[in-house]
Amino acid sequence: MITLRHAQDRGHANFGWLNSHHSFSFGNYYDPQHMGFSHLRVINDDSVSPDAGFETHGHKDMEIISLVLEGRISHKDSAGNIEELPVGEYQLMSAGKGIFHSEFNASKTDPLKFLQIxxxxxxxxxxxxxxxxxxxxxxxxxxxxxxxxKNDTLQVKQDMQLIQLILESETEVTWQADKYRHYYVHVIEGELSLGNGVILKAGDGAKIEDQTDIHFKKVGQQRSKALLFDLI
Structure with missing residues (x-):
């Protein structure tokens, strides 16, 4: 079973310095039909103005993933990490018993776009x-x-995997799924077909359940990039 979540149907918040689209309920956006999926709780598609960002704030018992799509993130936290993330970089912060951090646009002139998961x-x-x-x-x-x-991947405190999918010269691939697990696809760029007329565009997502094979096919000339979440 495939359940679509179109980009235009996501929650939306605009604070001037931050323009964010929420795949699941977050902040002031609440939809009881979209509270998360398995242990996937948040996918926020964030655009941050130059020289702006999230002031120091705290988290507890959450695995927080960031993927930079455009620009650079300047990160600081109470564990002493001071880092910068360029385009394509993945960050995984395990909040554990508690951590304070800030995430800023490292540029004073260029926008920052990233996924917060x-x-x-x-x-x-x-x-x-x-x-x-x-x-x-x-x-x-x-x-x-x-x-x-394993294999030099980032380690998360949950029975899940995150897989990056890119289709450019290669146009069609299949993921061997477990029908008893749950899968979620989020498209970053381009278009993907999941078969049976199901087309996902940038910002779209899909819940996939009770499947043993997940077929992905690039649509159009532009390359396709997506994230596949393998969840219990």
Whole structure:
């Protein structure tokens, strides 16, 4: 079963310095039909004005993933991490028993665009942790996050995987799924077909359940890039 979530139907918040679209209920946006999916709690598509950002604030017991789509993030946290994330970089911050952090647009002239993703952990408390890595632009599937950090992936406190999908010269691939697990696709750029006339455009998402194969096909001439969440 495939359930679509079109980009234009997402929640929206505009604070001037921040323009954000919410795939699931977040902040002042509340929709009981879209409270998350399995342990995937948040996908926010954020655009931040130059020299602006999220002031220091706290989190507890949440796995927070950021992926930079345009520009650079300047990150600081109470664990002593001071980092900068360029385009294509993945950041995974495990809040654990509690952490304070800030995320700013590192540029005074150029916009910042990034995805903010929250995963509810299966282990509470513990020391906060910070990981950051780029995984390149390889065609097909690239596993980015796993529960055990295998093959130099980022390690998350949950039974889930995050897979990056890029289709350019290669136009069609299949993910071997487990019918008892849940999958969510979020399209970053281009268009993807999931078969049976289901077309996803940038900003669209889809819940996928009770499937043993997930077929992805690039639509049009532009390359397609998406995230695939493998969830319990």
């Amino acid at each position: 929250w995963i509810q952990p299966n282990k509470l408390g513990g020391a906060p942790d910070y990981q950051q890595k780029t995984f390149g632009e390889t065609q097909g599937f690239t596993t980015v996050i796993t529960p055990d950090g």
